[in-house]
Amino acid sequence: MRLLHTADWHLGQTFHQFERGYEHQRFLDWLLETLAAEEIDALLIAGDIFDNTNPSAVAQRQLYRFLAAAKQRLPRLDIVIIAGNHDSGGRLEAPVPLLEGFDITVIGHTTRDPAGAVELNRLVIPLHDSDGAIAAWCLAIPFLRPGDVPRVAIDGDPYLQGIKALYQQTMEWAVNRQKPGQAIIALGHCHMTGGQLSEESERRILIGGSEALPVSLFDPAMTYVALGHLHRAQRVGGQERVRYSGSPLPMSFAEIHYPHQVIRVDLEGGLLREIKPISIPRFVELLRVPAQPAPPNEVLDQLAALDLADAPLETQPYLEARVLFNSPESGLRTRIEAALDGKPVRFARIESNYRIETGRPGADNPQSLDELERLQPDEIFKKLHLQQYSTEPSSDLLEAFRELLLAPDEEANP
Known part of the structure; x- marks a missing residue:
């Protein structure tokens, strides 16, 4: 069978x-x-x-x-x-x-x-x-x-x-x-x-x-x-x-x-x-430009240089722009759309990455907003504890934190 x-x-x-x-x-x-x-x-x-x-x-x-x-x-x-x-x-x-x-x-x-x-x-x-x-x-x-x-x-x-x-x-x-x-x-x-x-x-x-x-x-x-x-x-x-x-x-x-x-x-x-x-064949391609996050101007240059074969809308690849920021920058999406104007690609999203202040654990690894959003509360707690005390929280402390999260809100539910 x-x-x-x-x-x-x-x-x-x-x-x-x-x-x-x-x-x-x-x-x-x-x-x-x-x-x-x-x-x-x-x-x-x-x-x-x-x-x-x-x-x-x-x-x-x-x-x-x-x-x-x-x-x-x-x-x-x-x-x-x-x-x-x-x-x-x-x-x-x-x-x-x-x-x-x-x-x-x-x-x-x-x-x-x-x-x-x-x-x-x-x-x-x-x-x-x-x-x-x-x-x-x-x-x-x-x-x-x-x-x-x-x-x-x-x-x-x-x-x-x-x-x-x-x-x-x-x-x-x-x-x-x-x-x-x-x-x-x-x-x-x-x-x-x-x-x-x-x-x-x-x-x-x-x-x-x-x-x-x-x-x-x-x-x-x-x-x-x-x-x-x-x-x-x-x-x-x-x-x-x-x-x-x-x-x-x-x-x-x-x-x-x-x-x-x-x-x-x-x-x-x-x-x-x-x-x-x-x-399974890949029916529509995914593009991440650049391969690793880069400053806005470098990203814009690479997007403007994209050379893609013409294709019907439903088969055009999806594109993610991977940007490394030193600080928030307004209007970037509009500039990216202008760089891609007329190209057979569907601009899906910006992956926003920010440099972490040096001198702290994890400073050498840019953290994207999407990565932060995916973290569970207990994971955020562990990261903050590591950053503050250079060690992970004990199992007892972590368990107490989880109990606090799951406890009813007494003010909201008197």
């Missing part, structure tokens, strides 16, 4: 005010051809289908036209979709009565039986090989919010313990139905401990990284674990079988060199035979 693992499409995303419908459509067209060329039996989409919980009609049409085209091209193809943290689970599941008739499974959230227990049966999906026989069972676990997980009476964070319990329970459900020669595949949308985040496009969900899950969550009997949420394609915990496919398009200029891909997974007799990343 052959699977294809993809995630984090973010249909409907705009890239610094520019619509990306053309790029997304090119990706979906490429994906359709890849499914056929690679003779895929099951397509697993691990969440963040849309960029937000209220996607545009255009973005929704792109998804459903792709699904219709995929089933028309490959009638036996199993498709399993789970919701990510950017998706509305209810919106994704709205067309389920129609999609079920095409062997398309969508899991947006968990449901409960009259006794209040999570209904595990709808989270375990059979996957069929080219002959129509069940070759694998897929544990389809969407992004889990506190109300989605089982209630567990054990020590520790009830949310994290509930996530672990749900994966264990669905695994047991699948094992009870598994026959010799059938694999068990986990499909999830979560942040794993040690996972490498994109520098700009993906942020931690909770403060302090407490949402991160250990790779030990996944039972050794799981043949492959297909994850979504982090945009950088990567293995997790050093395990070949546990992977993020990454996003198909660069979601920020920081991802300019990421190996965007989908992952082909070959199974044989219930065992993992081969994992093969398949590179």
Whole structure:
């Protein structure tokens, strides 16, 4: 049996005010051809289908036209979709009565039986090989919010313990139905401990990284674990079988060199035979000028010297100007736009960097406003402590700071 693992499409995303419908459509067209060329039996989409919980009609049409085209091209193809943290689970599941008739499974959230227990049966999906026989069972676990997980009476964070319990329970459900020669595949949308985040496009969900899950969550009997949420394609915990496919398009200029891909997974007799990343073409280029931040006049000179081939607007590259300031400078955007006037490029943003005063830790490394904006409060606290006292705060002091952040505002809530 052959699977294809993809995630984090973010249909409907705009890239610094520019619509990306053309790029997304090119990706979906490429994906359709890849499914056929690679003779895929099951397509697993691990969440963040849309960029937000209220996607545009255009973005929704792109998804459903792709699904219709995929089933028309490959009638036996199993498709399993789970919701990510950017998706509305209810919106994704709205067309389920129609999609079920095409062997398309969508899991947006968990449901409960009259006794209040999570209904595990709808989270375990059979996957069929080219002959129509069940070759694998897929544990389809969407992004889990506190109300989605089982209630567990054990020590520790009830949310994290509930996530672990749900994966264990669905695994047991699948094992009870598994026959010799059938694999068990986990499909999830979560942040794993040690996972490498994109520098700009993906942020931690909770403060302090407490949402991160250990790779030990996944039972050794799981043949492959297909994850979504982090945009950088990567293995997790050093395990070949546990992977993020990454996003198909660069979601920020920081991802300019990421190996965007989908992952082909070959199974044989219930065992993992081969994992093969398949590179996705770059449909629209990203330009960072200059390669390293430089003073405004140097940046303007390089922009004026750009020599680019003419191209339709939708295929013109996005451009980021990387400027190193000694002090704020008004009117620079207008000057950059004038330098780029008539050039076939879409000016997306200025990356503003400021020199740090010498004589302090980190003075030799210019800090951009975007980098500062991405910092969590505890990270800012650690940087300030290091700058003031030349040492990082103790674990006790850092924990006290985090408790202060999470404490209710007594003045606002008397």
